[in-house]
Amino acid sequence: MDARPTTAVIGGGTMGAGIAHVLLxxxxxxxxxxADGSRLDAAAQAVAASLDGAAQRGKLPEGTTRDDLVARLTPTTAVEELPADTAxxxxxxPERVEIKQTVLGAAARACPEAVLASNTSSLSIGxxxxxxxxxxxxxxxFFNPVPAQKLVELVVHPGTSEATTQACRDWVDALGKTSIVVNxxxxxxxxRLGLxxxxxAIRMVEEGVASPDDIDTGMQLGYRWPMGPLRLTDVVGLDVRLAIAExxxxELGPRFTPPQLLRDKVERGELGQKSGRGFYDWS
Structure with a gap:
């Protein structure tokens, strides 16, 4: 496996751990x-567990082991201490512009040549x-689960340089994934389309048109979706879907108004896979 430049992932939740996995x-x-030591320990463990799973499925690059890749991971709580040559x-x-600006601002100062990428699913890059x-x-x-999903959506604002866009296309190619470029x-x-x-689909459940399973089966078999829209909502997180809808x-008007059923489920803590229940029972 060819060595590549140093990268950094800020935020070690489900998406961050998956992104770290594929970069490694x-x-x-x-x-x-x-942000702190306990979260950092949990994040590093999540990356190691993800690599363990890939090793068991024979999905690691040929000639590498889980331990080889874990050895390349450096955990830290200080964005300011990122290596200056980070590419x-x-x-x-979390999906708040000010938080993203703060962490990327610190990274910009520490790494003067690095591409600064946001994994946001809906916030304005501009x-x-x-x-x-x-x-x-x-x-x-990136899309969840990151190691398995083949798409990376690159989002450019008017100030994004061609060099930055091309660098990200090259990174996506190196990850074995496919990029699309969206303004x-x-x-x-x-x-926008997935939501x-x-x-x-949630409105159809709310109105009694069909069960979640029948709606999902219809989309899987009729339209060749790998996963139906309600199961996908559970995987993404109902709270995440609600925040994007709001x-x-x-930004775009009432056609994206969240159904009351979605609000009710989030209020009850039925957030999907991560909470054990959403439109399906994950317990």
Missing amino acids: AAGSPVVLVE LVVEAV AIAAELPGERVIGMH DAPGFATS TVGLE HLTR
């Missing part, structure tokens, strides 16, 4: 950043870039 598997040393920084922190070196800022929207717009392409179908309602 592509041959890059990865600095993993979390790519991907943030996967808004995030407003307080940053804009030519280096791009959206790099900065509310919900980009994938979140539209997901919200309508954001797109503000």
